Amino acid sequence: MNSFMTENTIKNVNFDYIFNELKPITEYGVKAKQEAKPFVKGQEADLKTEFNKIRAFIESRQRRDIIDVLKHIKNILETIQRAKSNQVLDEVELFEIKNFLILVQKMDRILRGISNTDIKLLQLTPLPQLYKKLDPANEKLNTFYIYDEYSQKLKEIRSEKRQIEKTIRLLKKKIKEEIQDKHNIKLNLKDEATISKSQKDKVNELNKEANLRVSGENYLNIIYKIKNTDEIDEYEKKYEVLTHEEDDEEYKIRQEISVSIKEFSDILLKNTEIIGEIDYLIAKANYAQKTNSIEPEIINELQITIKGGRNLKLEKTLKGKHIEYVPIDLNLNKNVVCITGANMGGKTVTLRMTGQIAAMASFGMFVPCEYAKLCLFEHIFISAGDDQSIEKGLSTFGAEIVNLKEAIKNSDRRSLILIDELAGGTNPKEGYAITKAVVNYLKKKGCITVLTTHYDNVANDRDIQNLQVKGLKFPDEADLIKEDSIEEVQKYMDYRLIEVKYSSDIPKDALKIAKIAGIDEKIIKDAENYL
Numbered sequence: 001m002n003s004f005m006t007e008n009t010i011k012n013v014n015f016d017y018i019f020n021e022l023k024p025i026t027e028y029g030v031k032a033k034q035e036a037k038p039f040v041k042g043q044e045a046d047l048k049t050e051f052n053k054i055r056a057f058i059e060s061r062q063r064r065d066i067i068d069v070l071k072h073i074k075n076i077l078e079t080i081q082r083a084k085s086n087q088v089l090d091e092v093e094l095f096e097i098k099n100f101l102i103l104v105q106k107m108d109r110i111l112r113g114i115s116n117t118d119i120k121l122l123q124l125t126p127l128p129q130l131y132k133k134l135d136p137a138n139e140k141l142n143t144f145y146i147y148d149e150y151s152q153k154l155k156e157i158r159s160e161k162r163q164i165e166k167t168i169r170l171l172k173k174k175i176k177e178e179i180q181d182k183h184n185i186k187l188n189l190k191d192e193a194t195i196s197k198s199q200k201d202k203v204n205e206l207n208k209e210a211n212l213r214v215s216g217e218n219y220l221n222i223i224y225k226i227k228n229t230d231e232i233d234e235y236e237k238k239y240e241v242l243t244h245e246e247d248d249e250e251y252k253i254r255q256e257i258s259v260s261i262k263e264f265s266d267i268l269l270k271n272t273e274i275i276g277e278i279d280y281l282i283a284k285a286n287y288a289q290k291t292n293s294i295e296p297e298i299i300n301e302l303q304i305t306i307k308g309g310r311n312l313k314l315e316k317t318l319k320g321k322h323i324e325y326v327p328i329d330l331n332l333n334k335n336v337v338c339i340t341g342a343n344m345g346g347k348t349v350t351l352r353m354t355g356q357i358a359a360m361a362s363f364g365m366f367v368p369c370e371y372a373k374l375c376l377f378e379h380i381f382i383s384a385g386d387d388q389s390i391e392k393g394l395s396t397f398g399a400e401i402v403n404l405k406e407a408i409k410n411s412d413r414r415s416l417i418l419i420d421e422l423a424g425g426t427n428p429k430e431g432y433a434i435t436k437a438v439v440n441y442l443k444k445k446g447c448i449t450v451l452t453t454h455y456d457n458v459a460n461d462r463d464i465q466n467l468q469v470k471g472l473k474f475p476d477e478a479d480l481i482k483e484d485s486i487e488e489v490q491k492y493m494d495y496r497l498i499e500v501k502y503s504s505d506i507p508k509d510a511l512k513i514a515k516i517a518g519i520d521e522k523i524i525k526d527a528e529n530y531l
Contacts, residue, residue, distance in 0.1 A: 004038045005359060005380050006406070012382045013355030013418075014313040018365075021312075022283045025070040028272050029279025036280070038362040040378045041414045044298050047376065050281075050364040051295050053121060057285040060114050069107045070279055076100050080268050083261040088254050095144035097261055097268075098134040101127055102142065104271050111278070122274045130264050133257055150253045157246045164239045171232050175211050179226065183209065191226040288366035296361045296372035302414070302448060304354065306330040308370030311353040315368075326495045327369070328353060330467075336443040337450045338459035339497065341469025346495035347452040348384055351418045354450060355382050358416050377447075378413040381406060384420040404438065407449075415447040422451050431455065439464060459500075467497040 010016050024030050039047040057063050079093045089097070108124040132138075136149040148155040176187050183205060185193045195202055197220060206212055206224050216223035228236070261268070287293070291312055308327040315325040328350055339347045357367045359380055383403035400422065407417045422435045432455040442449040443463045453459075459466035 004040070004362070004378070009355070009380060009382045010359075012384045013352050013359055013380070014311065015356060015359045017313040018356065018360060019363075022280075022287055024276075024279045024283045025067065026073050026275060026279050027075040028073070028276030029070070029283060030276075032273075032276035032280040033283070036363060038359075039364060039376055040362070041376045044300060044376060047298055047361075047364060051298075051366070053281050054285050054288065054364070054366065055295060056114055056121065057282050058289060062110050062114055063282060063285065065110050066107060066278065066282060069103050069110070070275070070282070073100065073103050073275060076268070077272060080261070080265050080272075083258050084265045086262070087258065088251065089258045089261065090254070091144055091146070094134060094254065094257060098131065098144050099142060100268070100271075101131045101134070104275075105131075107275070107278075122277055124271050124274055125267050127264055127267060130260060133260050146250045146253055151249060154246065154249045154253065157242055157249060161239060161242045161246065164235050164242070168232055168235050168239070171229070171235075172226060175226055175229070179209065179211060187226070193224045194221050195224060196221055284365050291368050293360075293366035293368045294371065296357075296367050296374060298361070299373055299375055302335070302375055302446065303373065304330065304332040304358065304375070304416075304448060305371075305373040306354070306357060306369050307372070309353050309357055309372070310368040311349055311356055312368050314349060314352075328495060328497060330354060330497060331499075332448055332450060332465065334443075334463065334465040335445060335448060336439050336463070337448070337465040337467060338439070339450065339452045339467045339469070340454070340459065340500075347469060348420050349495075350497065351382060351384060351420055351450060351452060355380055355416065355418050375414070377416045379410045379415040380418075381410060381415060382418040382420070383407060383422075384418070408438075408441070411442055411445040411447050411449075413447065417442065417447055417449040419449065419451040422453060428455070432458070466500045468500045470496050470498060 005013075005015065019033070022033055024033055039050070057066075074096055076093075076096050079089060079096055082093070083089060104124050105126040105128075108126050111121050111123060114121055134144065135141075137147045146154070148158055172191065176191055179185070180187060183202075185195070185202075185206075187193050192215065193206075195206060197203065203222060207214075209224075211227050211229070212224045213227040214222055215225035307329050309330060310325060310327050318325050326346070328346070330350065332354075339350060341347055357369065357372060358374060358377060360367050361372070361374060362376060362380070381403075383400065383406075404419070404422070407415075407419065411417065419438075422431075422438060435451075435453055435455050435458055439449075439451070439458055439461070443461070458464075
């Protein structure tokens with residue numbers, strides 16, 4: 001992602017917040033999200049296909065059915081790799097594969113119901129031939145068991161074991177009944193009897209019984225248990241031999257099934273990828289509905305038009321403070337656009353919103369606005385304060401120059417360059433000169449550059465688009481109310497943008513904002529004299 005957006009840009013346009021809000025259900029969906037690549041110039045048709053898929057899931061009543069299936073899908077990648085490396089899978093792993101095949105078949109039926117001539121969703125590949133190997137008895141149960149049907153030898157071994165178990169039970173039952181009748185005692189389900197040591201005659205009597213043995217003792221009681229006869233011992237030895245033979249046969253069967261799974265491993269892996277993509281698409285569909293986002297119109301021309309655009313992270317923050325978010329309209333139709341206006345007029349918010357919407361569209365997401373028409377970019381960059389550079393020991397201006405160098409480096413590509421208060425960290429005369437020179441340089445490039453500035457005369461050029469924040473909207477000075485709080489400026493600020501033709505004067509509302517915030521009247525008067 002770094003070639004498309006730097007980590008600093010991702011953070012500054014709040015795309016890290018957006019990406020974290022996408023919630024795939026399966027580990028495959030999380031993997032698809034992590035490996036997602038942006039759609040860039042030249043991939044407009046592919047992006048349109050992606051939007052069609054998202055819209056199909058938004059409109060489909062069966063989306064809930066797919067989500068229910070996704071909730072039961074487990075990660076079997078390690079199991080598949082073990083089979084591919086000729087490992088013999090255990091019964092738990094075979095159950096996971098069987099369950100996966102059941103869910104693939106179920107999801108495939110749902111997806112085929114959603115796909116039509118206009119929308120071709122990715123199709124899974126059910127594997128009934130592999131499923132049959134995991135369910136030879138065709139019981140269609142959500143469990144796995146090595147059935148007798150796997151081999152005749154296994155069937156015979158288990159049959160003989162069952163017969164031996166029955167014989168041993170009958171022999172022990174006969175001995176138990178004889179002992180109970182002979183000694184007038186009651187043996188429990190474990191074929192045990194607890195006798196008090198105070199019953200010395202009974203203890204002596206039972207000590208002489210050939211078919212009983214002492215299995216436990218304490219200071220009060222002695223516990224007697226039925227002792228195996230030689231015949232029972234022989235049957236149990238035979239049973240143990242058969243158990244080993246059964247284990248060997250089950251191992252061979254698991255080995256054969258594991259080989260079959262290896263044969264279909266590529267299809268299984270492809271199914272996991274498709275499930276991940278479907279899961280990721282549904283996460284996008286869910287987020288689009290949650291944020292009331294719409295499908296943007298993607299064009300080839302270098303242009304961005306946004307109506308009612310919102311910055312989702314800021315909108316959520318303001319909602320938590322019970323403050324209404326003001327959507328912004330934006331029509332960027334020239335290579336360089338200057339946004340001017342009052343401090344606290346939302347210029348930086350507009351920059352971040354523009355970058356956020358462009359990034360969301362590039363990553364195949366619906367965007368938070370009423371309408372959007374924009375092109376695809378090869379690079380998105382924003383310079384809006386670089387804490388990392390400052391931490392490295394650079395001054396504010398030094399950080400701006402580092403960011404400017406990065407922006408200019410990518411200006412020969414189809415880029416979206418967003419710069420907040422260029423050269424605001426140096427003296428005004430040099431700051432204006434640098435800003436004007438950068439604007440003159442970038443207006444000749446095949447990219448869109450949007451910058452905010454307080455410098456006059458930067459946008460007095462026919463090749464430059466000048467957008468201005470409407471600014472403070474109270475009617476006149478008499479209505480100005482000192483609120484002693486900078487947050488009260490929001491009551492009076494109109495954040496909407498208007499296009500201004502070749503304007504040289506930048507609105508100067510700083511003193512009005514200072515008055516609203518409650519700055520001492522003497523300071524305000526003195527500042528007005530200087531103006």
